[in-house]
Amino acid sequence: MVRVRFAPSPTGFLHIGGARTALFNYLYARHNNGVFILRIEDTDRTRSTEEYIEAIIEGMKWLGLEWDEGPFRQTDRFDIYRSYADMLVKEGKAYYCYCSPEELEARRKEAIAQGKSPKYDGRCRNIEGRGTRDERQEKSVAVRFKMPQEGQTVVDDLIKGKIVFENNQLDDLIIMRSDGTPTYNFTVVVDDVDIKITHVIRGDDHLNNTPKQIHIYKALGYDIPLFAHLPMILGSDKTRLSKRHGATSVMAYKDMGYLPDALVNYLVRLGWSYGDQEIFSREELIKYFSFENVGKAAAIFNPEKLLWLNSQYIINAPAEKLAELVIPFLVKENIISEGQDLNKEWLSKAIKTLKERSKTLIELANSLRYYIAEEIEYDEKAKAKFLNEKSRDLLIELNDRLTSVTDFSTQELEKIFKEIIEKHNIKLGSLAQPVRVAMTGGTESPGIFEVLEIVGKEKVLKRLEKAIKTIANTF
Numbered sequence: 222m223v224r225v226r227f228a229p230s231p232t233g234f235l236h237i238g239g240a241r242t243a244l245f246n247y248l249y250a251r252h253n254n255g256v257f258i259l260r261i262e263d264t265d266r267t268r269s270t271e272e273y274i275e276a277i278i279e280g281m282k283w284l285g286l287e288w289d290e291g292p293f294r295q296t297d298r299f300d301i302y303r304s305y306a307d308m309l310v311k312e313g314k315a316y317y318c319y320c321s322p323e324e325l326e327a328r329r330k331e332a333i334a335q336g337k338s339p340k341y342d343g344r345c346r347n348i349e350g351r352g353t354r355d356e357r358q359e360k361s362v363a364v365r366f367k368m369p370q371e372g373q374t375v376v377d378d379l380i381k382g383k384i385v386f387e388n389n390q391l392d393d394l395i396i397m398r399s400d401g402t403p404t405y406n407f408t409v410v411v412d413d414v415d416i417k418i419t420h421v422i423r424g425d426d427h428l429n430n431t432p433k434q435i436h437i438y439k440a441l442g443y444d445i446p447l448f449a450h451l452p453m454i455l456g457s458d459k460t461r462l463s464k465r466h467g468a469t470s471v472m473a474y475k476d477m478g479y480l481p482d483a484l485v486n487y488l489v490r491l492g493w494s495y496g497d498q499e500i501f502s503r504e505e506l507i508k509y510f511s512f513e514n515v516g517k518a519a520a521i522f523n524p525e526k527l528l529w530l531n532s533q534y535i536i537n538a539p540a541e542k543l544a545e546l547v548i549p550f551l552v553k554e555n556i557i558s559e560g561q562d563l564n565k566e567w568l569s570k571a572i573k574t575l576k577e578r579s580k581t582l583i584e585l586a587n588s589l590r591y592y593i594a595e596e597i598e599y600d601e602k603a604k605a606k607f608l609n610e611k612s613r614d615l616l617i618e619l620n621d622r623l624t625s626v627t628d629f630s631t632q633e634l635e636k637i638f639k640e641i642i643e644k645h646n647i648k649l650g651s652l653a654q655p656v657r658v659a660m661t662g663g664t665e666s667p668g669i670f671e672v673l674e675i676v677g678k679e680k681v682l683k684r685l686e687k688a689i690k691t692i693a694n695t696f
């Protein structure tokens with residue numbers, strides 16, 4: 222049974238890189254009918270906060286990356302780490318280290334001065350009779366892991382292939398600090414052992430930790446899990462992705478009007494491919510996902526492509542769903558007030574005319590403005606060009622005709638427009654453009670009959686009258 226985990230350190234919001242790691246774990250678990258576990262690595266108490274834990278969970282939920290077990294928190298497990306450390310000491314696989322930070326620093330400097338490796342010199346490793354439990358209780362001391370110093374460690378990575386590390390480069394790393402807190406490489410392995418992880422899928426910034434962790438798994442008598450180290454995500458200038466390249470927090474994309482599935486689709490393509498297919502349903506992702514199709518090279522974050530994908534997801538989303546999603550943006554953009562009731566059926570109909578033109582939910586909200594607003598503000602150029610003496614009589618005539626219409630449908634409206642333009646022997650645009658400015662304030666909108674139908678008779682007449690008045694006041 223495949224068991225994988227996403228193990229974020231809550232020292233920041235869920236960011237693009239973390240979300241992609243979470244996603245690959247999730248997809249691998251679902252593809253294999255396995256278990257996806259969320260583990261919060263909050264041992265660094267100075268940098269971890271409750272707010273970040275909540276933000277990470279919120280981000281995962283928004284992306285629809287449901288986990289099956291957890292969230293486990295490492296700070297709840299300090300007794301467990303302690304007992305595993307004690308066990309390793311008892312078995313002679315770890316030892317107490319009495320060297321003070323000052324001594325260590327002095328010896329490290331000396332080693333560097335002599336051109337030697339600055340790693341721990343092993344002073345406490347073989348001291349007979351030291352490191353008994355009693356002695357440790359008197360004085361708080363660190364626990365170090367006995368790393369093998371000969372031979373090689375091979376990491377057989379599912380993405381990167383075989384990577385060989387020389388064991389004499391590995392330090393006897395501290396697994397418990399003298400203040401009693403466990404260290405990163407130790408907690409990861411203890412947890413992976415404890416929750417029976419089969420595959421470790423994470424960023425390749427952890428590749429150098431892997432040989433050390435392999436020896437700890439072995440010492441704990443656990444089968445080494447399989448590893449898949451994901452290449453980094455870089456910005457367009459090939460430096461590590463950061464705020465300079467645009468928003469990096471997942472929830473910032475929610476605020477910018479992105480759909481979670483569009484972001485998921487974008488994230489999966491940061492390193493993974495399936496032929497030249499670009500758009501995938503969640504089911505397809507789960508069905509097709511494998512490490513064979515994960516590239517070895519770093520992925521480049523491309524905000525324009527993400528925006529394009531979002532526009533595709535908006536086009537393909539049911540209008541009813543977009544109607545739900547756009548409401549908070551209508552409030553934020555001051556188009557409706559909080560709690561204002563909008564007829565969902567009407568809103569969906571309006572959205573259908575705008576989906577193809579909106580790349581984000583914010584753009585969609587702003588295009589809905591003229592359908593919803595009580596007052597239309599004219600674009601100055603559009604007003605000057607189309608609301609003038611030439612169009613006044615046409616607008617008056619249309620206003621008269623529409624007042625008596627009972628069936629305010631696109632078909633009926635089209636018929637009336639046709640009659641007016643034929644009577645005056647003019648092109649449709651000569652009537653439609655002034656009407657468009659009167660209805661939307663500008664010169665671009667969906668088809669004029671659809672716009673009129675959605676705005677509705679009452680508002681249409683009001684807007685025509687305002688346009689006629691505006692012309693009268695100007696000329």
Ligand code: GLU
Pocket residue numbers: 227228229230262409421422423427
């Ligand atoms: N907590 C580590 C991080 O956020 C992940 C450790 C792991 O996946 O092994 O980078």
